[in-house]
Amino acid sequence: MKEELQAIQEEGLEALRQVKDLKELESLRIDFFGRKGKLTDVMKGMGNLSQDQRPIIGKLANEIRTALTDAFDSTKNALESKQQEQQLMEEAIDVTLPGRKPAYGKAHPVMQTLDRIEDIFNQMGFQAVTGPEIETEHYNFDALNTPSDHPARDLHDTFYLTDGHLLRTHTSPVQIRAMEKQKPPIRIIVPGKAYRVDYDVSHTPMFHQVEGLLVDRHVTFSELKGVLVSFAKQMFGDQTKMRFRPHFFPFTEPSAEADISCTVCQGKGCRSCGHTGWIEILGAGVVDPEVFRAVNYDPEEVTGFAFGMGVERIANLQFRIPDIRTFYENDLRFLGQF
Numbered sequence: 001m002k003e004e005l006q007a008i009q010e011e012g013l014e015a016l017r018q019v020k021d022l023k024e025l026e027s028l029r030i031d032f033f034g035r036k037g038k039l040t041d042v043m044k045g046m047g048n049l050s051q052d053q054r055p056i057i058g059k060l061a062n063e064i065r066t067a068l069t070d071a072f073d074s075t076k077n078a079l080e081s082k083q084q085e086q087q088l089m090e091e092a093i094d095v096t097l098p099g100r101k102p103a104y105g106k107a108h109p110v111m112q113t114l115d116r117i118e119d120i121f122n123q124m125g126f127q128a129v130t131g132p133e134i135e136t137e138h139y140n141f142d143a144l145n146t147p148s149d150h151p152a153r154d155l156h157d158t159f160y161l162t163d164g165h166l167l168r169t170h171t172s173p174v175q176i177r178a179m180e181k182q183k184p185p186i187r188i189i190v191p192g193k194a195y196r197v198d199y200d201v202s203h204t205p206m207f208h209q210v211e212g213l214l215v216d217r218h219v220t221f222s223e224l225k226g227v228l229v230s231f232a233k234q235m236f237g238d239q240t241k242m243r244f245r246p247h248f249f250p251f252t253e254p255s256a257e258a259d260i261s262c263t264v265c266q267g268k269g270c271r272s273c274g275h276t277g278w279i280e281i282l283g284a285g286v287v288d289p290e291v292f293r294a295v296n297y298d299p300e301e302v303t304g305f306a307f308g309m310g311v312e313r314i315a316n317l318q319f320r321i322p323d324i325r326t327f328y329e330n331d332l333r334f335l336g337q338f
């Protein structure tokens, strides 16, 4: 029996050396320690031993059992840590891989220009207000002293909707809305979108304007000039010159268009300014008495000036792109440059 036990020990230790994974180990355990296992079998036979043999063999059996159990446990530990290591290797994350850079958004170039224009006028005391982009003929034309036979009302320029509605062709109708809402003094700017049936390198059907309106007692054309020259110098640099050319707008009298000295050639004349040295940037004038009458202001009591400028145009003077339509193609490679 002694030899039998020692043989089992040998066999067990050898089997443990060969075992490859936890599953094999488990079947080995059943083989030796299970209810019908090898060791259990031998132990069962102890009852047949003589009185003096029993303690000796019993002691030996216990020793072998302990030795085998210990060997099992350490094999199990080794296999488990091997398995864990393998799992960790498989699930490993390579922390040395460079991360993905988040794409930062920023303001659209036209909005950057618009913000700058707003800042300059805010600082001169003009408050920004807004109005609807879907307008009536009354606000977009009639109240602005634009009779129905005026070329600006031609179908070619205006997007007409149904029921006398249209997409506003300029931000000027907000002048009327503002004056209806409040009494003078008024000092506002109106940043916003306008729409015209127009599409070429310097026109998009949707574009932005900033309107300006100042109404008070004794307002003169020279104050209009002062405000606009100050704006031009802040926007385009201190060396910028501005000139006013007589013009016609139905809602101002007298009216003017204002040019700035070319930002590319400093007024010497180049391709950008058509070799004139000047670039037109806005329309302006003294508010026509008819406009005041439309909002029940007394033209004998108050005077005012107004102006309107195209934002894409000004953005283009800053960023110099050959085709302003690219502002609205939403190509991030283009927009990301500004």
Ligand code: DAH
Binding pocket: 169, 170, 171, 172, 211, 212, 249, 251, 252, 282, 283, 284, 285, 305, 306, 307, 308, 309
């Ligand atoms: N509304 C004009 C346009 O879209 C621009 C303009 C000119 C606005 C003179 C004004 C103004 O307020 O006084 O072409």
